[in-house]
Amino acid sequence: MNKMPIAVIGAGLIGNVHIDLAARHEDVSLAAIADPGDAARQMAASCDVPWFADHRAMLDTVKPKGVVIATPNATHAPIALDCIERGVAVIVEKPIAHTVEDARRISDASREFRVPVLVGHQRRHNPIVRRAREIVASGRLGKPVSATALCTWLKPDDYFDTTWRRTEGGGPVLINLIHDIDLLRHLFGDLESLQAVTSNQTRGFEVEDTAAVVLKFRNGALATVSVSDTVAAPWNYDLAAGEVERFPRQDVNSHYLCGTDASLTLPRLELWEYRSGKGWHDPLTEERTALHAGCPYTEQLRHFRAVADGVEAPLCSALDGLRTLEATTAVHVAAKTGASVTLPGD
Ligand SMILES: NC(=O)c1ccc[n+]([C@@H]2O[C@H](COP(=O)([O-])OP(=O)(O)OC[C@H]3O[C@@H](n4cnc5c(N)ncnc54)[C@H](O)[C@@H]3O)[C@@H](O)[C@H]2O)c1
Incomplete structure (x- = not known):
C-alpha cells in the first residue's frame, strides 16, 4: 500500500x-x-x-x-x-x-x-478509551447516571514565565479541561448545560488555576470535573494513562463513570458490578480489563489515512471539536455570570 x-x-x-x-x-x-x-x-x-x-x-x-x-x-x-x-x-x-x-x-x-477534518483530541484513539466507549455503548453500565473526573496536578513555576499562560485563555480550562470535556462527551454523549466556579486564589495570576464544573448531559446524566494545575496530586488522565512520555506515569484513576448496572474507572478500566444480589448490603465484584496503552498519536495518523481514503468516519470531527470548544468556553461564561449555561445542540 x-x-x-x-x-x-x-x-x-x-x-x-x-x-x-x-x-x-x-x-x-x-x-x-x-x-x-x-x-x-x-x-x-x-x-x-x-x-x-x-x-x-x-x-x-x-x-x-x-x-x-x-x-x-x-x-x-x-x-x-x-x-x-x-x-x-x-x-x-x-x-x-x-x-x-x-x-x-x-x-x-x-x-x-x-x-475531512479531524481534531487532535488524541485520547479518543487510546485503546483504553476505545474499550471504555465499547463498554458504555454495550449498555453494560445500564443507564449512565453520573461521572466524576479529576484533572489535578502541579505545573512547575517556570511554565508561567511565558506571559500568555498567565492571562485569559492560558489556564487549565482551555489547555487541560478541554480534553476531559471531550472525553466525557465521547463516552456519555452531548452536553445540555453546565455550571462552573473558577479561582485564581493560589497563583494569583489573571487566569484561573482551579475550576469546579458541573455538566449535564442530554441523556440526563450529571458529571463533576475538578481541575487544578496548582496542587500536589496525581489524579489526572495524562499522568494516569501514561500517554505522554514527558510525564511520569502514576498508577491511579482519573475518571469514574457510574451507571444503574455497573461502574467503570479510567484509565485502569475497573468494572464494578453486582453479581449476586443488588443493593448496598451486597458485595460488588471488580473486573479488570488488561489492556496495554497504545500510542494514540500513531493511531490517530492511521485513522487519518483511513478517513482520507473514505474507509472510516472521523472519530473526532470538526463538529465534535466545535461542540467541545463551545462547552469549554462556556465554563468561563458560567463562572463569570454564576448562571447555568445552556449549550447549543445539533
Ligand atoms: N493534543 C495535544 O496533546 C497537544 C499538546 C500540546 C499542544 N497542543 C496544541 O498544539 C498547538 C501547538 O502547540 P505547541 O505547544 O506545539 O506550540 P509551540 O509554540 O511549541 O509550537 C508552535 C509552532 O508553530 C509555528 N508557527 C507559528 N505560526 C505559524 C504559521 N502561521 N505557520 C506555520 N507555523 C507557525 C511556530 O514557529 C512554532 O514552531 C496548540 O494549538 C496547542 O493547543 C496539543
Whole structure:
C-alpha cells in the first residue's frame, strides 16, 4: 500500500511529535514541514523533506494529501481553511480554533467542500478509551447516571514565565479541561448545560488555576470535573494513562463513570458490578480489563489515512471539536455570570 503523503504545519512542541511519528509510520509519509522558525528548517533538513516558511507555498508546491496543523490556536482557522479550500484533509490540533466562530467556520467548510477534518483530541484513539466507549455503548453500565473526573496536578513555576499562560485563555480550562470535556462527551454523549466556579486564589495570576464544573448531559446524566494545575496530586488522565512520555506515569484513576448496572474507572478500566444480589448490603465484584496503552498519536495518523481514503468516519470531527470548544468556553461564561449555561445542540 502506498503511504499517504502528509505535511506538518507548525513544528513546535507537539508538531515535532507528529513529525517524528509520521516519518516512521506504516500508513503515512512525511512530505514537508511548514513553519517560519529556524528550528523547523533544521528539522526538515534532518528528515530530508522540503521546508517552507509559508504553509500556502507548501500546499501549492508539494500538494500533500493531508496536513497536521500544530500552530498557535489563533492561526488554526485561517490555515485550516486554506487547506480545506485546496481539498487537503486536515488534522487540526486541539482546540479546533481560538474562538467558537472560527471553529464553526472550519466545521462549515469541511462540510461544504467535503474535506475531512479531524481534531487532535488524541485520547479518543487510546485503546483504553476505545474499550471504555465499547463498554458504555454495550449498555453494560445500564443507564449512565453520573461521572466524576479529576484533572489535578502541579505545573512547575517556570511554565508561567511565558506571559500568555498567565492571562485569559492560558489556564487549565482551555489547555487541560478541554480534553476531559471531550472525553466525557465521547463516552456519555452531548452536553445540555453546565455550571462552573473558577479561582485564581493560589497563583494569583489573571487566569484561573482551579475550576469546579458541573455538566449535564442530554441523556440526563450529571458529571463533576475538578481541575487544578496548582496542587500536589496525581489524579489526572495524562499522568494516569501514561500517554505522554514527558510525564511520569502514576498508577491511579482519573475518571469514574457510574451507571444503574455497573461502574467503570479510567484509565485502569475497573468494572464494578453486582453479581449476586443488588443493593448496598451486597458485595460488588471488580473486573479488570488488561489492556496495554497504545500510542494514540500513531493511531490517530492511521485513522487519518483511513478517513482520507473514505474507509472510516472521523472519530473526532470538526463538529465534535466545535461542540467541545463551545462547552469549554462556556465554563468561563458560567463562572463569570454564576448562571447555568445552556449549550447549543445539533
Ligand atoms: N493534543 C495535544 O496533546 C497537544 C499538546 C500540546 C499542544 N497542543 C496544541 O498544539 C498547538 C501547538 O502547540 P505547541 O505547544 O506545539 O506550540 P509551540 O509554540 O511549541 O509550537 C508552535 C509552532 O508553530 C509555528 N508557527 C507559528 N505560526 C505559524 C504559521 N502561521 N505557520 C506555520 N507555523 C507557525 C511556530 O514557529 C512554532 O514552531 C496548540 O494549538 C496547542 O493547543 C496539543
